Amino acid sequence: MMRLLFSLFAARAGGLALALALSCLTLAAGVALFGVSGWFLTGASLATSAMAFNLFGPSSMVRGFSFLRIVSRYFERLAGHATTFKILSDIRVRIFSRLIPLVPLKAAAHRTGDFVARLTADVEALDMMFLQVVAPIATAVLGALGLGLFLWIVLPDALPVVLIGFALTTLFLPLLIALSGQRTGAATVRTAADLRVAVLDGIDGHADLVALGAVDGARHAVDEAVASVRKARLRQSWRVAFGPAFVVLGTGATAIATLYVGLPVLEQGRVTGPVLVGALLAVMAVFEVSGPILRGAGKLGAASAAARRVQSLVDMPPAIRDPAQPIAVPDAGDITFEQVGFTYGRDQAVLAGLDLTIRDGEHIAIIGESGSGKSTLLGLLLRLVDVESGGIGMGGVDIRAVRQADLHAHIALLSQDAPVFIGTIRDNLKIADPHAADAALWGVLEKARLDDFVRSLPQGLDTWLGESGETLSAGQARRLCLARTLLSPAKVLLLDEPTAGLDRPTEAEFLADLLAVTTGRTLILATHAALPKGAVDRVYRLEEGALTLEG
Template identity: 50%
Template sequence: MKALLAFAPLFRRRTPSLLLALLLSLITLLSGVALLGTSGWFITASALTTAGLAFNLFVPSAMVRGFSFIRILARYGERLVGHNATLKLLSDLRGWLFAALFPRLPLPDRSLRHGDLVSRLTADVDALDTAFLVAIGPLLGAMFIGAGMTVLMAFVLPAAALPYGLAMALAVLAVPTALVTVGRRAGQKSVAANADMRMGVLDGLSGLADLNLLGALGTTQHRFAETVDAAGYWRLHLAGLSTLGGMAVQLLAAVALVATLWAGLVALDAGQIEGPVMVGLLLAVLGSFEATAVIVRSVGKASGAMAAAERLQALTDIAPSVMETAAPRDLPQDGTIAFEGIGFSYDGGAPVLADASFVVFPGERIAIVGPSGGGKSTILKLLLRLFDPQAGQISIGGVALTELRLADIHAHMALLSQDSPVFIDTIRNNLLIGRWDASEDDLWSALQRAQLDTYVRALPKGLDTVIGEAGRTLSVGQVRRLCLARALVSNAPVLLLDEPTDALDRQTEEAFMQTLATGTDGRTVIMVTHASIPEGTVDRVLTLQNGELTVA
């Protein structure tokens, strides 16, 4: 519950919509109770009146129709407003989560696998939609209805007020509380098992070729089947608890109904209440327990929502790899980048960089080459201040990176990595990731410098052409050029290129290198690569070996 309360500020943003949904839910429940009560009273009174004489049929029949229409319209409005508010709330949650994650990337917790992270960003956020739709809203509605009916009973049938109130309180508060307490562990296990299933699917798909090659596909399938069985078991466990809760609520409803019937018959015999009114109260009692059924059905989801909230909160509790400076300085006009005696290692392991020093002047293009695992990509991560070095200093224009705002550093540099993604969207929107307010002329200019404009102009929809998942409707070279164009759109004065020609054939690689030479003119370029560097592509080539940089 404490984890759910951490999201209270996000709920407050949607307070007007959520309150309106709650009001419409109350109107729905009230009209339902009134409809049953009025119908019971009307039918009984009509039956007891000889041939319907001396009984006004029009008013109660109009009331029945009126409550029916009110119930239908209020239910529709409650669903419309409630679901709209919930979807906006989920959007707020994802925005909050991404904003909390960015300062923590790359995540230092190596136990968080890719599939687990995807599960938390998708399924765990979706699980929180139950917090209002099937938990808070129905709970408040049932409490209001129960209190109102108890007050009504106290005036009309006092002997039934206390047993009804106790039965309703137990159904609204005690039963759900007991189910949540008992089902807490099952909810956690269910969420974890579902996350394991998603991880199994993602890991299996991404590593399918390797699994086939190593003959481990059967073992993986067996392990995944065990995960599915575990998820099914915990879902059945939660469903069993919900069934028990539903049975308990029905028993309490029966107790309230019998108590009302007994008190009503006694009052009827004493002439203190009329028969039609007693029947109307009985049906109203049944109708008032409608909201409690929704609460009980949501217990399994509520337990899962709490577990999901804890998993999301655990992500935000991870300490960032780097901390913002308390008194940041403005980015200097001089864009000279200097590495001075940099020493760095991951998690206290073997040194990756040892006394690495070099200077890159504004507008200069350099390439850093060296063996795989030698620390070339680490240089770019340190430049983006994803990590801080354990020794030495990195500076821009003589100002240490640790004295600058992270946002200014990231706006100053654009990264084109070997796995830069493209998304299932239009070419335009893929480019606008680089700079959301770029004009159409800016986009075409970037495509021209990346030598992709001719291809895009030939497409029927041009910039509005939708590309497939991971850019599968494009060739590998075109995907790389599109990513380069996106980096150029950013207007960042420094371009960081991490193995930009990885997985390209030799001819495409040489063409892409030439594109870099012409398309990045006027910008500072720092490229790390295994590829051979064509003459004239860069100004200098540095070799990184044993943690030190030397001129090639």
């Protein structure tokens, strides 16, 4: 966990240092406020009967420290939470960058639910590590040094018992809670991940579960996962609940010990009553930092287990690597598949000795049954995975000799599950070209025959789209994805079942428009749909890992 956190904290060192400094200032102001208040109230009380006491200085100090504590606490929370959110963003970006090459062809030994759990729940388990563990412990150490210096000056006899009590409450007890909660914390993270896997598997496979009459079994699996999560979290909650109790016990015991040591000193006249009371309240105030540490200690087991799961993804070596000395992608040229072979698992051959040449600017279609390898063929061209035998070239250059980013800039993919993202129409289009002007956006909308619809909307390009484009019909959502693909400057367009889920009339219109607006670009269309006669230059059928020319 520390290896992961250190790498993240180092990138945000400035913000964390500011939050830590403000935390120390807040603690110092609180300790000073309590100490001065005790000295002031006791001195003022004694002054009414037997001695004179200057009320103006201490009262001004109380107001000053109170104001300082409020201001420093506010900015400490502001700086600490802002930096924590940035760190969480850094973690998610780091994880997502690892997931990108793993998810498309399911090349990693993880299910979608497990990926989601690592990207959400595991990251959330780390969200308070700085605010509840790292910063409070650092503040506690610095606070103990400051308090020790103060007691060494005004009440040295109490210094040993105060430091022992503070260390037991702030460091030793949290350590015991953290060690005892390792197994429970790991169980909490594991069961939460299992629940997400069960739920997402049920959602993804709902149609199959209904068809096979296995809905009750899936529901039972979710119920068991929920029960396991509840049991693990109850155990963790017990440990978290011990934190406030230990703070009260530790503070009270240390205060009693300080008073026990201080009263003889008072009797001997080596310290005055107001100073003793001020020192006693200052000692109690410094325990303020113990609360977050003890609460964080109860969650440390879960955070440690989550960090291990996150780190396992971060450390996972990419399956596809860029060459040490990449070659530029040719601006134009034929695409060639030469004796390409690819196998899923150990014995599920998908492509075997496949040969194909696509001329620059040519339109071809690849048809075949589901599972025949059409999507795999497109994935190999995008280099989501590498061929196991043979090679793929573009303009005479093997695609393994170019940078992946350059290859992906040259090729655009419109898949059957291309998403419409939450945001505006403009946001969705600009994913393909962040610098595109409005004229270009309207141009691709016109090519996709969606411009009239968008113009009819009150906010036009700035119209907000719901979750997964729920405010659009299936045909409109598909045309928006087509417009986004057309906005890309890519010279090669790959379309993987772009009409899946559309009715026949909408499908026919979509294909007719699609083939008309892709003139001048190389087009590879993988589809089940019936193509209009003469729509493409050639049609191939993919069967048993090989291509045969149709008609």
